[in-house]
Amino acid sequence: MKDTSMRSSLFLIFGLTAITTSQLAAQDKHAPARAFLGATECVKCHFSGLPKAEDANSVALEVLGFTGMVNDSWVLLDELKTWANQDKHAQAFTSLLNERSQRMGKLLGVEEIHRDKRCLACHTGYPLAAMGGDPQLMPAELVKNLKVSQGVSCEGCHAPSGDATKEENKVSGWYMPHAQKEPWRFLSEKDKSEKFGFSSIRSASARARMCLTCHLGNAAEGKIVTHEMYAAGHPPLPGFELASFAAQMPKHWRDFDKKPDGVRAEFLEKSADDSYGRSSFKPDNLHETNSVLVAALVSFSENLRLSASLADERFTTPVAKPDWPELAQFECFACHHDLKDRSWRQRRTLRGSPGRPLLRAWPIALTSLAVKHAGADAKELDKLWQPIEKLLNEQPFGRRERWNDVIDPLTKWLDELALSLERKPLLRDAGLTLLQEIATVAESDLWDYDSARQLVWAAQVLRRELSSDRSDESLRTRVAAIEADLTDIEKLFVLNLNEGRAAQQKLPGSTKSREVKEVDLEKTLPPIADYDASTFRDKFRKLSGKLTTK
Structure with missing residues (x-):
């Protein structure tokens, strides 16, 4: 009875239907260097956990080659339940079939936008x-x-897991090796990538860079949201903040500091991976907040790199490359806003020539804080930014042939700084000071909506960590004193990106439907239009005053 119930659940959630011979042939014909196996392969372990030794399914796993597998609570082993039931990544493909996407297709002249x-x-x-x-x-x-229609599943982030299928390119995938504790768990990220093609995202910088390929863009991978797409109805991409987005997915993994003491200690002893400060790791460090700062550096770097890739005529992409200038790379609401006399936009600090298109600003909002906590010199950041500012001032959108040379020193510096910062512990004792620094940045200028939201998300993450049981009572009391003020600031923004319009969506490979939340522009756009940077600054100034008063 139990097995029957499990199969029914899998049919409902994963839409497991028979795949015809012709479909299989089509898959093999277009196979990549390493085979993409799909989420249905991951069900064996990551849906309801590993079987007990006496379970018949345990024998089945042995027959399939999964020997010596144990559940020592290193991972949750119910990741696919969370992904299938709660994570919007599972809805990524089927969202291309909704009314908005179909309307976009007509405007873009594409009859089947989902292809x-x-x-x-x-x-x-x-x-x-x-x-x-x-x-x-x-x-x-x-x-x-199903490998397509299940949206962004396991291999969408971790890379195709099967062995190579072409004789001239025989390489092992990570699917079988990753099921063995030894040596897989203790390999370095470099070895996992180079030997097995695995995309490890344990480190904050690697995780941020991977997420940003879609949530910002990556020309080399063909992930480019264009101004034309926005004009046709694509919802505006919000700014990306790593820890906040992960929490809202929600997480389907157990963070390293939350793993059982025994397996964590074993890993710290045996691992060749020092991508997150293994030598200085302490469970009560501010791990999530540190990831916010690391991701800020990566976001700034990747934003510049994306612009340069699109500007460079020599750079090729796997999909049609948009013409330069690609307006989506620049600040949308610098143009798309109501005209007002004495607007806050006229009163904010402006670097560069008035009226020139500005690069999207949100990736810069937290950079100064990240640079400071990495122990770097803010003057070096200004020095490396000046050539980019000059490029944009010389002519609108910059001279396209100069983009790569101009951004290269800064992107390399930011990338190195991100790697250094994620290995540097952020101590809990520094939390209140950092919260004050966020408030100081917030009140230092008149920030646009997306940039201001980055600061609020950062404050939320830090408040959450400082309010946990790992903080002493006096620290929790100090944080509680600003709770009402921070909540008041949060009301200015759409912070929970899971909120939206209820709709019915067909399950992949099934006749059944389920309720989903689609982006509701009637909810997300008005707060942007109504946003006033002066109000935001004044509210943070009030909060800052309470932080400095003991």
């Missing part, structure tokens, strides 16, 4: 390289392939 590779680059984890030779459209027979 357009420009969209699929982010709306499924299935590799573009496996979608056939047509430069624009995925083969129609792949539309019903």
